[in-house]
Amino acid sequence: MSAFSYEKKTQLDGALGRTGAITTPHGVIQTPAFIPVGTKATVKAVLPESMGELGAQALLANAYHLYLQPGPEIVDEAGGVGKFMNWSGPTFTDSGGFQVLSLGVGFKKVIAMNEDTFRDDEVIAEGKDRLAHVDDDGVTFKSHLDGSMHRFTPEISIGIQHQLGADIMFAFDECTTLHNTRGYQQKSLERTRLWAKRCLVEHGRLTELRSDKPYQALFGVLQGAQYEDLRRKAAKDLSGLDEDGITFDGFGLGGALDKEKLGTIVSWLCEELPDNKPRHLLGIGEPDDLFVGVENGADTFDCVAPSRQARTSAVFTPDGRVNLTNAKYQRQFSPIDEACDCYTCKHYTAAYLNHLFKAKEMLASTLATIHNERFIVRLVDQMRESINSGDFYDLKKDFLGRFYSAKS
Numbered sequence: 165m166s167a168f169s170y171e172k173k174t175q176l177d178g179a180l181g182r183t184g185a186i187t188t189p190h191g192v193i194q195t196p197a198f199i200p201v202g203t204k205a206t207v208k209a210v211l212p213e214s215m216g217e218l219g220a221q222a223l224l225a226n227a228y229h230l231y232l233q234p235g236p237e238i239v240d241e242a243g244g245v246g247k248f249m250n251w252s253g254p255t256f257t258d259s260g261g262f263q264v265l266s267l268g269v270g271f272k273k274v275i276a277m278n279e280d281t282f283r284d285d286e287v288i289a290e291g292k293d294r295l296a297h298v299d300d301d302g303v304t305f306k307s308h309l310d311g312s313m314h315r316f317t318p319e320i321s322i323g324i325q326h327q328l329g330a331d332i333m334f335a336f337d338e339c340t341t342l343h344n345t346r347g348y349q350q351k352s353l354e355r356t357r358l359w360a361k362r363c364l365v366e367h368g369r370l371t372e373l374r375s376d377k378p379y380q381a382l383f384g385v386l387q388g389a390q391y392e393d394l395r396r397k398a399a400k401d402l403s404g405l406d407e408d409g410i411t412f413d414g415f416g417l418g419g420a421l422d423k424e425k426l427g428t429i430v431s432w433l434c435e436e437l438p439d440n441k442p443r444h445l446l447g448i449g450e451p452d453d454l455f456v457g458v459e460n461g462a463d464t465f466d467c468v469a470p471s472r473q474a475r476t477s478a479v480f481t482p483d484g485r486v487n488l489t490n491a492k493y494q495r496q497f498s499p500i501d502e503a504c505d506c507y508t509c510k511h512y513t514a515a516y517l518n519h520l521f522k523a524k525e526m527l528a529s530t531l532a533t534i535h536n537e538r539f540i541v542r543l544v545d546q547m548r549e550s551i552n553s554g555d556f557y558d559l560k561k562d563f564l565g566r567f568y569s570a571k572s
């Protein structure tokens with residue numbers, strides 16, 4: 165029944181990084197890979213065909229948002245999230261754990277996210293009351309859409325994700341912040357472990373009940389904030405769980421991650437995790453963080469940043485992020501990046517994008533998003549190729565040296 169597997173290929177010299185392939189009922193993902201986010205079953209402003217053309221191997225949608233709108237039963241009746249949004253490749257859904265806990269509280273999924281990448285649909289302004297209440301059984305929260313009250317438990321989250329029908333789902337966990345005390349982290353980690361067991365049981369039940377549907381893999385989510393013993397414990401606990409033969413198919417590396425300690429924390433987790441299962445680093449998409457994640461053993465990544473930033477006219481170039489509304493682009497009758505092979509750079513000039521953004525034309529978001537998603541997808545593809553060819557550390561040094569050097 166398990167049409168899901170992970171095969172490791174090449175190990176990175178002297179580190180935990182690796183290349184491999186994740187096989188799902190909807191196709192194979194060559195890893196490491198960047199998975200673009202379509203929160204509400206759409207990568208904002210871009211056709212799924214364009215996402216395929218720019219090299220996206222899979223897309224990630226969010227269970228919290230699709231639960232509130234249009235409702236998981238609609239997506240189920242449509243044949244699952246992939247079919248609903250006309251994306252034939254593999255899909256992921258986030259459990260909603262992060263969203264129900266973070267809305268209104270002003271905290272970030274990972275501290276590695278820059279300030280400009282966390283706002284609107286993930287975090288409401290700081291200083292507002294927390295809209296969620298956690299207890300040992302689940303989380304009660306207020307909808308950010310209409311203020312109505314809802315409740316997620318491990319069973320409810322897994323039920324929703326089975327209805328959404330993605331190839332890869334995540335266990336429901338409590339996402340803490342770096343501001344929580346050590347004592348709270350410890351208590352919360354135990355709660356997340358017990359929730360993980362309940363997720364596996366419900367996952368097993370629904371997999372059997374819905375055996376006519378394609379197999380959906382379930383990843384356990386590892387918390388533990390900045391504490392080495394808690395992180396290692398989380399990895400050991402969740403990779404050792406076995407509920408009547410039902411085990412996690414892979415792992416999500418999540419929770420509060422201090423940017424400076426990102427690599428260290430990922431390495432603690434990956435040292436404890438089994439080699440034969442994939443690892444997804446949740447919510448990471450900055451170039452330097454991607455290098456650190458790949459080097460330390462993460463296989464897949466997702467982040468809203470490339471598309472969100474694109475819609476605000478911030479685009480990636482090999483020389484760093486630039487803003488297309490800058491006056492210097494008004495007469496740049498050449499692409500954003502001469503070396504970029506994306507549809508936007510092949511057909512349009514920076515001057516045209518500068519005009520579209522200033523005129524507030526919708527096409528600006530479409531073209532800039534295609535470029536940014538292609539830039540990040542291709543960067544992680546290059547990391548994969550460089551591990552296979554033995555040039556990872558050269559690529560890292562060359563890319564980061566240029567990308568983060570002083571801008572003109």
Ligand SMILES: [Zn+2]
Pocket residue numbers: 500501504505506507508509510534535536538
């Ligand atoms: Zn481009």
